Amino acid sequence: MMDAALKVFMEKGFERTTLGDIVALSGGSRATLYDLFGDKEGLFLAVLDVVTAHISQLMNDIAESCGPPEEVLLQFGTSLLEALVQPDVMAMNRILVAEGRLFPDQLEGFFRSGPDQARGKVAGYLRRAADQGVIVVDDPMTAAHIFFGMVTAGYSFEGQINPARLGDAADRHEYVQQVVRLFLRGLCPR
Structure with a gap:
């Protein structure tokens, strides 16, 4: 999910990226994304930390x-x-x-x-x-x-x-x- 998020954020930026884009690319679920990161901002900051x-x-x-x-x-x-x-x-x-x-x-x-x-x-x-x-x-x-x-x-x-x-x-x-x-x-x- 993190790899997919990085790829989508790099392609679309933060504002234009949707959770649906990330879920579709990662093959994960929206529920897992919310459980792990809370929301799009939380996921972005987690990706930023990794980078x-x-x-x-x-x-x-x-x-x-x-x-x-x-x-x-x-x-x-x-x-x-x-x-x-x-x-x-x-x-x-x-x-x-x-x-x-x-x-x-x-x-x-x-x-x-x-x-x-x-x-x-x-x-x-x-x-x-x-x-x-x-x-x-x-x-x-x-x-x-x-x-x-x-x-x-x-x-x-x-x-x-x-x-x-x-x-x-x-x-x-x-x-x-x-x-x-x-x-x-x-x-x-x-």
């Missing part, structure tokens, strides 16, 4: 890391950008931008458990690096917001409109290297 699970795992990895900021942030930033440019993630992001207004309360929970938590884990890593004297950061959460923004800037606008502008994996890796270099210049010990 973004890889990003959540990246957050757990950085939460445990104690390596040098250059290496940790490069690995994290590159992995994040690669996860974000996957076709299913890009499709879900387009749906969120276009139709997220239809279920703001449910999405707030997603943001708290997804992007907000991810930035919190990066902030925790930055705090540990600052405690070690490797960087200087007054507000790790704000720094994490800035880092995420720098990594995802091209993806968020140009890449969503024209995925060809994202380049290949080597281009994205080079881009994240530049981001990390610039970001860490602002956090170098004074």
Whole structure:
């Protein structure tokens, strides 16, 4: 049912997708769908969680890391950008931008458990690096917001409109290297 829902949401968007479309493609029943997910919004958020699970795992990895900021942030930033440019993630992001207004309360929970938590884990890593004297950061959460923004800037606008502008994996890796270099210049010990 989740695979069918992802396929239909990607093809039709949230608003135009019907539960009947998903039931027909999955071969399941409407009763099962309601039992498992509650409604279309619940199913959409469950699909969104599955699509973004890889990003959540990246957050757990950085939460445990104690390596040098250059290496940790490069690995994290590159992995994040690669996860974000996957076709299913890009499709879900387009749906969120276009139709997220239809279920703001449910999405707030997603943001708290997804992007907000991810930035919190990066902030925790930055705090540990600052405690070690490797960087200087007054507000790790704000720094994490800035880092995420720098990594995802091209993806968020140009890449969503024209995925060809994202380049290949080597281009994205080079881009994240530049981001990390610039970001860490602002956090170098004074």
